[in-house]
């Protein structure tokens with residue numbers, strides 16, 4: 118085992134991880150010589166953030182009618198009142214500075230005629246405040262952050278290092294364990310402070326817009342360490358995933374005016390959100406599409422056996438499409454041979470985002486079951502649940518969450534190091550050897566048994582796709598829980614076909630599957646217990662929101678391999694919940 122010493126170890130190099138690293142180095146300016154390790158299981162710039170398309174919300178034009186209050190209201194109403202309102206209030210104020218800052222770092226925002234930054238409509242907004250760079254916003258943001266990070270010396274990157282666990286003893290963070298994928302060597306990142314910025318878990322489903330690397334490892338790592346996960350049953354389905362695999366067709370398409378039409382050529386959103394139409398929030402549009410399909414107004418796709426509706430952009434005209442949605446045109450052409458200039462795209466809801474995540478406080482400090490922070494551990498971005506997005510995130514509020522929380526967490530980490538001058542922790546020998554034995558002895562070294570990683574993964578994806586989808590019922594969720602438990606049992610018996618150490622993806626996938634099974638269990642069981650419909654959690658057997666019993670966050674903890682649940686209040690500081698109509 119190799120020990121690597123750093124003041125701060127950041128797991129994840131998406132927008133949240135990179136922004137955190139920059140903030141720490143930028144605050145330090147070499148004063149304390151804080152050394153940062155930036156760790157990613159894939160090549161740094163391949164992090165899922167790079168594929169964010171449509172935009173990043175912030176208040177830029179109060180003189181034209183936008184305001185912090187309006188953005189906070191949109192976010193809280195969008196969350197179906199499950200967001201913590203003090204966190205939202207802080208978030209909306211910090212988003213503006215991030216837009217200006219990353220512009221200086223090189224993001225080429227689209228411009229108005231007069232040269233000022235342009236913004237566009239997104240679902241659930243009362244003002245067009247999604248700031249964008251064509252339909253490749255995440256790519257340009259990632260590039261600007263990466264270029265900025267290169268200006269600093271005091272950091273090292275560890276691409277293709279797979280983090281397997283977080284070590285915490287007596288409420289103190291002590292580092293991360295990892296596998297160097299190139300050599301298969303076991304590593305201990307010993308650090309004074311740690312940040313988990315590992316993104317979401319779209320890969321639990323078959324149809325998802327999220328990257329192959331979005332397997333929710335950070336959730337699993339925290340959960341295995343006995344830390345609580347919050348609100349995991351709220352999984353966002355983006356309405357417009359390209360059939361068959363769910364590749365994202367950005368909401369910006371509807372922001373630019375695209376229509377949703379059913380098999381009769383009807384703009385069906387008039388039945389579900391008459392005032393906002395296609396620009397209602399994602400949960401509402403996803404349900405509308407599924408309703409159309411369930412009631413026989415979808416279109417059958419022979420190749421995939423899936424039903425879909427159409428996303429129609431023909432009326433936007435070639436010039437506007439080329440200027441504002443070039444990537445979407447390219448996706449249509451490359452994947453389906455369809456030119457959106459003269460044909461509509463077949464779409465259906467696709468898994469896109471996890472509203473839930475690692476339970477943190479308003480500063481991103483990771484909380485323990487007793488509600489106090491782990492000393493020296495933070496989480497940011499999609500891995501964390503603060504909670505800003507409650508039961509449903511608004512489009513264009515994901516990238517800004519990463520930027521704002523990268524800033525907040527980076528600051529908080531630096532203050533901790535500056536004020537408390539923590540020392541390197543003692544080597545937690547028992548924890549390290551137990552982890553090494555789990556990976557190399559019990560998983561890689563297993564001779565007997567016969568379960569195949571990919572078979573189990575496929576069965577898991579099918580289960581989630583079938584029983585834990587846009588619409589849920591108690592009996593289907595029960596079936597999901599039973600099946601997931603069966604898969605967890607079978608997982609104990611997995612056997613790898615690749616037994617080598619070098620770039621052993623079979624081993625990586627096995628470890629990921631372990632996390633995925635646990636997370637799926639938390640999601641399905643949490644959804645079964647929540648007997649109401651709120652935001653992205655829609656129960657056909659409990660169709661109404663029930664504030665009297667369920668205006669609360671779900672907290673899931675691991676106990677004996679099974680999740681156990683408790684609930685904590687939502688912080689309501691500004692607006693009492695009202696009916697959510699658009």
Ligand SMILES: Cc1cc2nc3c(=O)[nH]c(=O)nc-3n(C[C@H](O)[C@H](O)[C@H](O)COP(=O)(O)OP(=O)(O)OC[C@H]3O[C@@H](n4cnc5c(N)ncnc54)[C@H](O)[C@@H]3O)c2cc1C
Nearest residue numbers: 129130131133158166169170171172280316498499515516
């Ligand atoms: C297709 C798509 C389009 C989107 N478009 C928008 C948009 O237009 N606007 C918007 O606001 N939001 C958008 N979102 C949402 C938003 O982009 C994401 O929520 C956000 O980028 C997540 O960033 P992150 O930094 O939390 O993690 P990610 O970018 O997902 O990065 C995760 C990082 O963690 C690392 N990691 C994970 N597990 C391990 C491990 N075990 N060991 C080591 N490293 C690990 C990965 O290597 C990676 O570096 C979009 C999302 C998708 C999927």
